[in-house]
Amino acid sequence: MNNTDSSWVRTVRLAKPTLQDNTADSDRLISALKTDLQTDAVHIDLDLIKKLPDRLRKWEYNLRCILFKDRRRWLVTGVAGVNDARTFAGLAVDLGTTKVVLRLLDLSDGRTLGESGFDNPQLVVGPDILARIHFAETAGGLERLNELIITGLNQTVRDLCRSCRLEPQDIHAVTVAGNTAMTHLLMGIDPHWIIREPYIPVVNKPGVLKAADLGIRVNDGARVFIFPNVGSYFGGDLIAGIFFANLHRQSETAILVDVGTNAEVVVGNENWLIACAGAAGPALEGGMTKMGMVAGPGVVDRIAIDPDTHEFDLHTIDGEPPKGICGSGIIDLAAALFLSEMIDIRGKFVPAACGKHLKIMDGLAHLVVVPADKSATGSELTISQADLDSLIRSKAAMYTILETITTSVGISLKELTSFFIGGTFGAFIDPSAAIAIGMLPDLSLASYKPLGNSSLGGAALALTSVDFLEEIDGIRDRITYLELNVNQEFMNRFSAAKFLPHTNASLFPSVIVWGKNRSKES
């Protein structure tokens, strides 16, 4: 046999039955696999058993088995002839509240075959988890939400397979990473209690399910592994992120911050993992995620300000005329405004420095970032004092969470060797800008490691070894969940962090305001 230990597809050559060795077909296969896999638990579904006698004889008892490992129990989910050139595909799913992304892999070597995404069809019901959970409580609501996501998945699976010249039947393994509410809805489980004290999910470790039982139309025998959650506000998407960043296997302590609909943080190493999420979310959620527009052509994603002329140097996606600013652009803008002293350490506009850029609209100060004649919309693109105040609260909340969680485990932020940033939003943040406003700690820029879509990355990585599913459930079990209490100490830290970059400037030695710098030089 030419099998690697971690492969989902194994070649098995069985001794042919004789009068002296009349072991049944499926028991013969199970026995060979037990030896090959060194296990005492191998299961074959009845539907597959029914197909065995004809196929085994056609293939002269030589075959390839497509396997799945459910904790310590191996499952045979499909069989093929040894010369069958068919691809055995795996499907990784990032089940986002807003967007769902699918990646198709070759199970034999982990190679990516294709990728596709679609807006979560549950958006028609409600934009966020809260709205959907309330909808699930109405008559037929849960069934409708479940149907929406399953139908959307099946449609995109069909299209993605077609584009890769495969069929859904070629998909033998599926991994799904999503937040706790989304995975509950995928399974058709009532999410009612997720948002009610004491915030209990119905299931933490869904483990391995049959795709057919979920209504997912892939191979009849295919199994689905759903990433476990730690609680209602720390879902499988984050476990996927930890797994993808390899945080749980590193000897040096690192941090992982996921900025998505919520902000979740994990600190740890190979020995311990501490996580927190959600509770400080309101400040962050009101600002960070609703701030700026979704990235796309014409959206401003990078902003610099000339220290002498205070002219704005904008970069738009695809170089098209500017039509809005995305989150990372706003962080850049705030950093540049602060470093050029156009806003003060409280984040308030400095009229003298802003000059002609500043104007009052509806009684509120606005800074014109793009004049009307240069904008794609024909209107000015502006940022208001209220936008800035909101950003300051968000960045202060973020820093406070980071400070609180590290303090709780007795280390300082400076001790972190790696700072992983997950989430689609986080992927575009310029760490130097985020440091400049005191949103992220003043670590070396090399410490910052954007993970991109770490939820998808983790789901895809999980499909590259049969041993990973148990490892992932193990990560979940190792996490200590820290409830972030918004107490007096937290509020004190939060207040101190509401300045740029921080009340205690010594925490940010690399942040040097240009004017001050130049006054020193002169």
Next chain:
Amino acid sequence: MNNTDSSWVRTVRLAKPTLQDNTADSDRLISALKTDLQTDAVHIDLDLIKKLPDRLRKWEYNLRCILFKDRRRWLVTGVAGVNDARTFAGLAVDLGTTKVVLRLLDLSDGRTLGESGFDNPQLVVGPDILARIHFAETAGGLERLNELIITGLNQTVRDLCRSCRLEPQDIHAVTVAGNTAMTHLLMGIDPHWIIREPYIPVVNKPGVLKAADLGIRVNDGARVFIFPNVGSYFGGDLIAGIFFANLHRQSETAILVDVGTNAEVVVGNENWLIACAGAAGPALEGGMTKMGMVAGPGVVDRIAIDPDTHEFDLHTIDGEPPKGICGSGIIDLAAALFLSEMIDIRGKFVPAACGKHLKIMDGLAHLVVVPADKSATGSELTISQADLDSLIRSKAAMYTILETITTSVGISLKELTSFFIGGTFGAFIDPSAAIAIGMLPDLSLASYKPLGNSSLGGAALALTSVDFLEEIDGIRDRITYLELNVNQEFMNRFSAAKFLPHTNASLFPSVIVWGKNRSKES
């Protein structure tokens, strides 16, 4: 908790969730069960997980769990409130080729709730396994056979439940003991190869399946345990018999003979088990099972002959006028004819002794057992020389099988301490008559232990402890299957056994022909 170790129903009292202990509902239940059951593998079906949140809160986290044990993995198949008075029932099925018998039990204490049987609906397709396997090879044949048995089961389950004031939903566990072909057909598995060299079943250990996957309409979460088979000709009905007789746990060597459509034999004790079946069947099948009519009112089941007058003393079932003779009646008759010297040691009629009872019909000697005026049918009831010849072949085959299997393990028939007789036919045999004709060995009558329907008995016993399923699969693994070669040695033994009681009369010291006895006395 007030749980016995072997119970299928366990009471669990969970700690209520708090902000400090936010383990999910299903994980909370699994964790408690892992502690209670001292296991690391507890599984809950998704359908049941969906129902947990509402029920756990309604029951204030106190509940009863209905369990099933699949090898080392525990399954929660249902939940109920602690004060729910509902019965949790188990269903034992003897899946016979001709007749299917169901017994309903209370899972909490093993008490029988009701019993019902029905003719196997597959009889419309063919009377025996061979005919059905050939039918299964026609287009749609397998599906038709499967549908017939499943529909019949579901109908009888409904009726049986109604008579016990239960509903099919109250049935949480099912055990099925049947021969290899019948269990294949129950699962919808092609039995084609069972009757073709080298006689390989598709599956030996079907293990635990979901009732819903088989189409059996009982509780949605109910599991079905299908008794394992040793091979194509040694099925789960026999494993059930061994289990029921407790043969596999006895220190002294015993034998189990099952006379049904085939004759199967197991010899063994707590250390070893040897089985054989089938190959010598033709002789037996042609005679034993087609001989006589099915027991019922008016059927002659016991016959004695007055040694002086040669008058027949008949016993009929329910004392009604005689209308036919069943198998055990024919063995009694043969024994009485032999002991009264009306047939000789070759089984041939002795005209002088038979006298007026004997007549020639269609050129063949017949013995009139019941004259026309005393029969319920108005016709004579007779036994022909051909019938007797057939009986002699059958009894010789039976004895030869018993002798061959014991010889093969180096013991003599006399060493057997217990002789279990299984099968509905076997239950009615009078051991002294069977010994008189040399069909069974000349052991003390106390050694003979009729088991009744040991297939149903084993299936029902399996439902009385969660540990039994693994024990049953273990019995299967311990059996050494002996292929009965009909070689020269076998044929020599067979020839020697074709006399009454045997060529070597010293093997049957208790069999004393009356005439010889009297001549000694006189």
